[in-house]
Amino acid sequence: MTSTFLGMPTTAPRGVGHLRGDQSFPAAARRALADSQLRRNLGHATATIRAKSAAVIAEAPDWQQLRDAGAAIKADVMARLPELLEQLEAAVTAAGGTVHWAADAVEANRIVTELVAATGSDRVIKVKSMATQEIGLNEALEAAGITPVETDLAELIVQLGDDRPSHILVPAIHRNRAEIREIFLREMPGVDPALTDDPVALAAAARRYLRQTFLHTPVAVSGANFAVAETGTLVVVESEGNGRMCLTLPETLITVMGVEKVVPTWRDLEVFLQLLPRASTGERMNPYTSMWTGVSPGDGPQQVHLVLLDNGRSAVLADEVGRQALHCIRCSACLNVCPVYERTGGHAYGSVYPGPIGAVLSPQLTGVEENASLPYASSLCGACYDACPVKINIPELLVHLRAAHVTAQRRPTTESIAMAAAAYTMDHPALYAAAQRAARLTRLAGRRGRGLPPPLSGWTIGRDLPQPPPQTFREWWAER
């Protein structure tokens, strides 16, 4: 990457990875809303995480200052990203690692597949990572005859169930333990047929299966939560310890990381390692924090690779308002507080990034026209903005992207004509008063305020319309 601007950066390519759904959000949501088991699982899970997180955040007297610090560090990173990435590359290389630059998902998949193939292994163990899901790495590896094994428990459930993740942190949040038991019985090699749905028994079954895999696989693929530019240190935070096994046991370690994950200095981690666990899992401290700096001779992986992934991020960075979305530390607090996510679940967003952050990140990575319904998948209630540990103003971004979508329409639409007409009318008080009278006279609503014509029929599916009053306020005022 150079710091010279060479024209419009490109968005994430089509046909690879998981950033686009095959349905619009309202259509996908309609299906999800009808699934009462899903509604119950999600309602229970999000309420539990919310309460846990709120309790530990309330203990931190400097929470708001930490949020400000996190936001400031990220804003600084975005302002000098190319320079920091070059610094990171130099530091990783000096420590014995190899840095690869991937412009998009296709390049990243090719780089990783070639690196794995070079080791001769036909299997890799994987640390839970959003970036590798974004690019569809598992599919690319499988196409090359390499079996990827997810080692995060929830990710394993999703993989064995031939399912898609529906939450950033708890990918199987849409599953309850009875469903997990069924998946294990059906798909897990060597599983005990007497397995119960006791969480301890389920975890033990997964452990038995995974231990075998850890000990016999020489290559691991991970993502990274942070990368420190000044030292070249990569950081993975996780709760189970399975990640640490992958990061320490194999001979070769390949890390795929979005370019926005870099932080300038080691001290910056102080801020994020306080913010992340409290906002995400509701823990005071993260259980397993693994850090590595290149190769340590005789200890841990001896081949260490870092793949720096763009895949549309430079395009996001070019938008001064939109680039806030790159500040995200993937804590998923915004999902857990979102009233839309709580009811529709993650699959409705069609992308590996669901919930409020998905609604502003996916359309920017792909170009807004390829995810045009996502910026509208919010009531703008603002709960996400309050919850975000790095203070991303998600409502502002949503509205910004809606405007970008409207601007991208080349021809006038029914909506744009109506909006322009409404603005014109409201800019002429006499016309406005006439329109108020007309609205009152026309029994637009038909019977008892029910059954508006499309597109307004959405209102009357579940709600009556108010009876128009005999007098508007301004008529009353004029008579007073």
Added chain:
Amino acid sequence: MRIALFVTCLADTLFPEAAKATVRLLERLGHQVVFPEEQTCCGQMHVNTGYPDDALRLVRRHVRTFAPYDVVVAPSGSCVGSVRHQHAMVARRAGDERLASLAEEVARHTYELSELLVDVLGVTDVGAYYPHRTTYHPTCHSLRMIRVGDRPLRLLREVRGLDLVELPQAEQCCGFGGTFAVKNADTSTAMLADKMRHVLATGADVCTAGDASCLMHIGGGLSRLRAGVRTVHLAEILASTEAS
């Protein structure tokens, strides 16, 4: 005090009782209310639906209309939120820095009703009487955009005869969200269903809030269910007296 009423297009057209109550209440407290008739709409619907350029003329009109007044009040947290957090942005987007700073000036003098009463006029007991079991829904924009905090509850606690019952999961959105209720009607309805379930669980006769829009949404759902609970704007409760 001379107070300009920013009625909001929704209250003007569909919920004039909320606006009339605001006038009655402020006059009863000894203030002079004026109604600048050039006002129409703050443009929030345009901005939130992706039409900031169409909203520009409405921002210009709003700023021109209310710039002469020292104190402006609206019976809506959402429209005050638009004035405070969107108007200057719309102006800047159009490159009109002068309009942006005028808009910021108007925003500084614009208050939601409970803010005006508690912060500017310094009253929590407005002398109201309202003998009904009532629950309060805090509305997202009042709660999170302009942060009215517990001001409405402090006002309601002083209302004689009023039996205030706490709304479970009060801070969850009712699902209105302007055009969200139409574009994502199914999700909006699912959110509304939960809000109504909580309202009904309180056993209240009345659900109140500081925004006519959310009340229209919750009230429209309750009416469809024939639930027997009515929605009443905060201003109407505060304007009620033994005499009325």
